[in-house]
Amino acid sequence: MAIAAWRLAQRWCPSYLQVISFPVVQLHMNRAAMTASQKDFENAMNQVKLLKKDPGNEVKLKLYALYKQATEGPCNMPKPGVFDLINKAKWDAWNTLGSLPKETARQNYVDLVSSLSSSLESSSQVEPGTDRKSTGYETLMVTSEGGITKITLNRPAKKNAINVEMYHEIMRALKAASKDDSSITVLTGNGDYYSSGNDLTNFTDIPPGGVEEKAKNSAILLREFVGCFIDFPKPLIAVVNGPAVGISVTILGLFDVVYASDRATFHTPFSHLGQSPEGCSSYTFLKIMGPAKATEMLVFGKKLTAGEACAQGLVTAVFPDSTFQKEVWTRLKAFAKLPPNAMRISKEVIRNREKEKLHAVNAEECSVLQERWLSDECMNAVVNFLSRKSKL
Numbered sequence: 001m002a003i004a005a006w007r008l009a010q011r012w013c014p015s016y017l018q019v020i021s022f023p024v025v026q027l028h029m030n031r032a033a034m035t036a037s038q039k040d041f042e043n044a045m046n047q048v049k050l051l052k053k054d055p056g057n058e059v060k061l062k063l064y065a066l067y068k069q070a071t072e073g074p075c076n077m078p079k080p081g082v083f084d085l086i087n088k089a090k091w092d093a094w095n096t097l098g099s100l101p102k103e104t105a106r107q108n109y110v111d112l113v114s115s116l117s118s119s120l121e122s123s124s125q126v127e128p129g130t131d132r133k134s135t136g137y138e139t140l141m142v143t144s145e146g147g148i149t150k151i152t153l154n155r156p157a158k159k160n161a162i163n164v165e166m167y168h169e170i171m172r173a174l175k176a177a178s179k180d181d182s183s184i185t186v187l188t189g190n191g192d193y194y195s196s197g198n199d200l201t202n203f204t205d206i207p208p209g210g211v212e213e214k215a216k217n218s219a220i221l222l223r224e225f226v227g228c229f230i231d232f233p234k235p236l237i238a239v240v241n242g243p244a245v246g247i248s249v250t251i252l253g254l255f256d257v258v259y260a261s262d263r264a265t266f267h268t269p270f271s272h273l274g275q276s277p278e279g280c281s282s283y284t285f286l287k288i289m290g291p292a293k294a295t296e297m298l299v300f301g302k303k304l305t306a307g308e309a310c311a312q313g314l315v316t317a318v319f320p321d322s323t324f325q326k327e328v329w330t331r332l333k334a335f336a337k338l339p340p341n342a343m344r345i346s347k348e349v350i351r352n353r354e355k356e357k358l359h360a361v362n363a364e365e366c367s368v369l370q371e372r373w374l375s376d377e378c379m380n381a382v383v384n385f386l387s388r389k390s391k392l
């Protein structure tokens with residue numbers, strides 16, 4: 001069925017996607033710039049033709065969408081009818097990339113092809129010093145190269161909403177990054193969003209022990225998740241490529257540097273959702289921007305532009321979206337060349353005296369939230385979102 005669907009889909013595909021089952025070869029790409037050049041892009045297109053295994057329809061749709069975005073820009077086709085399933089799936093995949101810039105789409109295409117290629121290679125084939133991709137993640141892309149471990153939230157069709165699997169995978173990736181040979185770690189998002197925060201469908205999977213058990217386990221998960229950011233030993237940089245919501249905003253207070261595209265916005269609609277602040281924001285935001293501005297965000301749900309977030313100290317620097325990746329990665333590559341031990345020790349000196357306090361704040365926020373999740377205000381808000389989105 002899937003193969004038949006894919007064959008049908010080929011009629012609407014660029015020709016490079018039509019040949020997709022040959023022996024894999026080592027990927028050689030110019031990784032000198034973290035924004036892919038036209039040559040990298042062409043190499044990646046050739047590489048797709050050499051994949052040994054069919055990567056599956058979902059990946060092919062992603063490749064298709066990124067290719068179209070990189071070459072033509074935002075989706076410009078009329079939406080196919082509901083019964084035209086194949087073309088509708090492709091249109092959806094492309095359209096979901098929104099106004100993602102062509103260069104970013106090109107880079108994401110190259111990264112995706114590269115991760116597909118490396119997932120088919122044995123580790124012994126990876127030459128020392130070349131780009132290393134970690135496979136085994138469903139919701140992330142993780143690469144390590146030139147002293148930088150890059151963790152990319154990779155559920156673009158869901159605006160990188162963080163489901164339970166992604167919480168676990170981020171923790172796993174951070175633990176691995178804390179021990180690998182990279183000097184700095186970067187968190188970013190694939191697609192037009194950085195992240196839409198907690199995946200609200202997390203509320204729907206209620207275990208036999210009922211919603212109380214779910215709330216208790218979720219509080220444990222959240223505490224552990226935020227704890228990983230509090231304890232992360234190397235410089236941690238957020239590359240906020242687009243809008244950020246909820247927990248993806250609050251944990252920014254635990255990052256060492258936050259770079260944002262001027263397309264990014266920062267929104268913590270906790271009261272609207274019947275919830276309360278997490279990610280240590282009840283402490284870090286007050287320190288960063290003072291109680292009144294923190295209240296506007298955390299209590300009244302004021303959405304900040306990137307410029308406003310920068311003026312309030314939450315964001316370190318803002319760049320025009322058209323040059324965002326280039327400018328940010330130029331800086332990051334320079335940082336990664338600094339002596340790693342000195343950077344780690346300096347971070348320790350800057351952050352250590354706050355750690356105990358942060359863990360205490362984290363514990364308190366999680367325990368308050370555990371109660372909030374059981375409230376009518378919260379349940380109603382979640383049901384509203386999910387029914388509007390026909391998830392119930």
Ligand SMILES: CCCCCCCCCC/C=C/CC(=O)SCCNC(=O)CCNC(=O)[C@H](O)C(C)(C)COP(=O)(O)OP(=O)(O)OC[C@H]1O[C@@H](n2cnc3c(N)ncnc32)[C@H](O)[C@@H]1OP(=O)(O)O
Nearest residue numbers: 158159161196197198199200202214215218246247373389
């Ligand atoms: C009993 C207790 C259990 C609790 C378990 C929790 C564990 C830890 C909790 C930590 C707490 C965190 C607090 C927060 O993060 S609060 C913030 C939560 N996020 C939101 O409220 C955002 C909700 N989403 C939106 O408002 C909009 O989707 C958007 C982000 C503004 C984008 O709007 P747009 O119109 O452009 O796009 P769509 O809405 O069509 O989105 C495309 C598809 O993505 C799905 N989507 C997007 N965001 C989420 C989300 N946060 N959760 C679930 N799904 C999301 C959306 O439904 C669309 O899916 P579809 O294509 O299948 O319809």
